[in-house]
Amino acid sequence: MSKMASLFRPAKLDLGGFKNIRVIRDHNKRIAIEQTEPERQALRYIIRNTSLPARARAQAQLQLSQMHPYTRPTQVKNRCVDSGTARSVFRTFRINRFQFRMQALAGELPGVKKASW
Amino acid sequence: MFALPVRSVARAATRLKVPGSLRPLSSHPQPSPSQPQQQTPPPVDVPPRSAIQSAETEQPAEQPVKEWADRLGALGENTRLPRSVQAIYMRPLRRRAEHGLPVCDLQLRSYSVRNVEFYADFAIRAAYYLNLPVSGPIPLPRIVERWTVPRSNFVHKKSQENFERITLRRLIQIKDGDLQAVEAWLAFLRKYAFYGVGMKANVWQHESLEVGKAMDASVADIGKSLGADLAQFGLRKGSSADRVNTIFDNLDNERFKERRDI
Numbered sequence: 001m002s003k004m005a006s007l008f009r010p011a012k013l014d015l016g017g018f019k020n021i022r023v024i025r026d027h028n029k030r031i032a033i034e035q036t037e038p039e040r041q042a043l044r045y046i047i048r049n050t051s052l053p054a055r056a057r058a059q060a061q062l063q064l065s066q067m068h069p070y071t072r073p074t075q076v077k078n079r080c081v082d083s084g085t086a087r088s089v090f091r092t093f094r095i096n097r098f099q100f101r102m103q104a105l106a107g108e109l110p111g112v113k114k115a116s117w
Numbered sequence: 118m119f120a121l122p123v124r125s126v127a128r129a130a131t132r133l134k135v136p137g138s139l140r141p142l143s144s145h146p147q148p149s150p151s152q153p154q155q156q157t158p159p160p161v162d163v164p165p166r167s168a169i170q171s172a173e174t175e176q177p178a179e180q181p182v183k184e185w186a187d188r189l190g191a192l193g194e195n196t197r198l199p200r201s202v203q204a205i206y207m208r209p210l211r212r213r214a215e216h217g218l219p220v221c222d223l224q225l226r227s228y229s230v231r232n233v234e235f236y237a238d239f240a241i242r243a244a245y246y247l248n249l250p251v252s253g254p255i256p257l258p259r260i261v262e263r264w265t266v267p268r269s270n271f272v273h274k275k276s277q278e279n280f281e282r283i284t285l286r287r288l289i290q291i292k293d294g295d296l297q298a299v300e301a302w303l304a305f306l307r308k309y310a311f312y313g314v315g316m317k318a319n320v321w322q323h324e325s326l327e328v329g330k331a332m333d334a335s336v337a338d339i340g341k342s343l344g345a346d347l348a349q350f351g352l353r354k355g356s357s358a359d360r361v362n363t364i365f366d367n368l369d370n371e372r373f374k375e376r377r378d379i
Contacts, residue, residue: 090264101266104280110313111228115263115281 008032214250214292257286
């Protein structure tokens with residue numbers, strides 16, 4: 001599994017922003033998913049197509065289950081670009097809630113200001 | 118404390134005696150420093166020299182020379198800015214739409230009122246000079262996004278902070294304008310895009326009633342140009358049509374195999 005994971009790793013790290021091993025791992029997963037998507041979709045199609053022979057479908061199931069976990073789209077988790085945290089990351093800013101507060105107060109997020117109503 | 122302003126005024130008066138381009142007008146009867154308060158400061162924008170000279174030559178020699186304020190006031194009456202510059206101070210000019218057929222919808226978005234208002238005004242003026250009839254700017258509903266964030270750790274969830282971002286929108290609609298002019302207008306707006314203002318445009322073209330026939334006529338050409346692409350449909354870029362395999366052959370090929378073997 002671990003040696004397989006190295007297959008998806010780019011030769012040179014193409015990541016900006018905050019970096020730690022969890023961020024890099026998530027990045028590798030995204031690359032893996034992108035590369036293997038057609039294969040996954042083909043197998044999924046074969047598995048679900050009831051007009052195909054049962055043997056072919058079983059074969060496809062086996063192949064799909066043997067694929068690396070990194071190729072599963074459910075493995076992706078959004079992480080904060082500025083701190084690497086995985087919790088309460090805003091999709092619009094790709095930033096953690098704490099980073100959001102700090103940057104909003106510093107005026108670094110265009111248009112965001114303190115609200116009172 | 119009291120001496121300071123008086124001295125400064127006196128110095129201003131001495132400076133006033135020799136203003137560069139206004140020398141012909143400085144033949145004042147009494148340029149005495151005893152009454153410097155009556156003198157007006159030198160004008161910010163210097164009027165053209167010819168106007169001054171003509172104003173001077175019109176006056177008979179025996180007529181008493183007027184005060185500074187009167188002279189400058191008369192200057193303002195006699196001269197004016199170019200029309201195009203004057204127009205900036207007034208509401209934007211508009212062309213009248215003949216048919217009222219919408220051709221282009223331009224939406225401006227910004228987080229600041231000043232920017233979006235300024236740029237909408239600019240766009241309308243540009244449209245006038247391109248002979249495009251405009252309606253707008255129509256204020257569209259604001260988009261308000263709000264976020265509530267805990268001030269610190271989860272333990273202190275009771276203390277939170279609210280943030281918001283309000284997007285302001287303006288719609289500018291061009292009516293029955295020429296398509297080329299509309300494109301020129303959009304390109305111009307893009308070239309002089311204003312900071313903090315986003316733009317998006319919908320452009321519509323109108324066809325004559327014979328659209329169906331025209332489309333039928335063009336089918337052969339489209340088929341010819343698309344033929345190469347359609348032959349490749351469902352295949353990879355490099356593979357040719359005679360090398361069609363089953364999906365398992367494809368999945369077993371070297372591209373996927375190397376991953377499975379590891």
